[in-house]
Amino acid sequence: MLIKKYLINENHCNKDGKIKLSALQLFMQECAGEDFDSYGITGREMRENGMAFVLTRVAFDIYSEINLGDTVEVLTAHDHIEGVSLVREYVITSQKGYCCRATTIWILLNLNTRRILRPAALEHYPPTLNLFKEQVEYEKRIFSKEDALTPVLDIVIDSSYIDENGHVNNTYYQDFVAKAIEGRYCDRFLNHIQISYLHEIFEGESITVSGIFECDTARLRAVAGDKCSFEAVLKFRSE
Secondary structure, X not given: OEEEEEEOOHHHXXXXXXXXXXXXXXXXXXXXXXXXXXXOOOHHHHHHOOEEEEEEEEEEEEOOOOEOOOEEEEEEEEEEEEOOEEEEEEEEEEOOEEEEEEEEEEEEEEOOOOEEEOHHHXXXXXXXXXXXXXXXXXXXXXOOOXXXXXXXXXXXXXXXXXXXXXXXXXXXXXXXXXXXXOOOOOOEEEEEEEEEEOOOOOOOOEEEEEEEEOOOEEEEEEEEOOXXXXXXXXXXEEO
């Protein structure tokens, strides 16, 4: 388990002074890396051995805003294992109180074959703490076959999006989602978001984001060629 504090500055915020979820997820990614480092599992050594952790799902329940000038405290723990998936939990607070909960699901990937490995392939392994009785709820199926989606955004992936594992860093997906709903839900509070990472996105690819937009829910799907890259659902309430 690891706890770390961050001071929110202008680089972490939108123009309105509210934190970007991509910045918050970057904090979470950093904390997860430091937590694994403390057990002797460094990202550099994993890559040298042809392995990397890859995020397959993130789900947030958001309770209060995080703004410019706030200090946030991120608590994270490797909670338990489900089959080949590693479940990591987060609790995020600020000086104003409880801000959000998040559950992330990870797999261990062979970087050469892009195949999933079992967690036992790691030489060192952190203890499973089982601190959380419940995960943040998520939808197993975001779309039905009958859904008609409206294209809203095209993105060409250049090298600035790519991380050391050779694909788009998971934090950028939050920026893609934010761009796709730009101009919508401005008078609503985002209280839940789920992103399911379905297929890796690589440099040079182009993705098209389409969606269904209802009064309190947005559903998004990104496609690169014939591959579905990610799906997301966002839920809003009146402020």
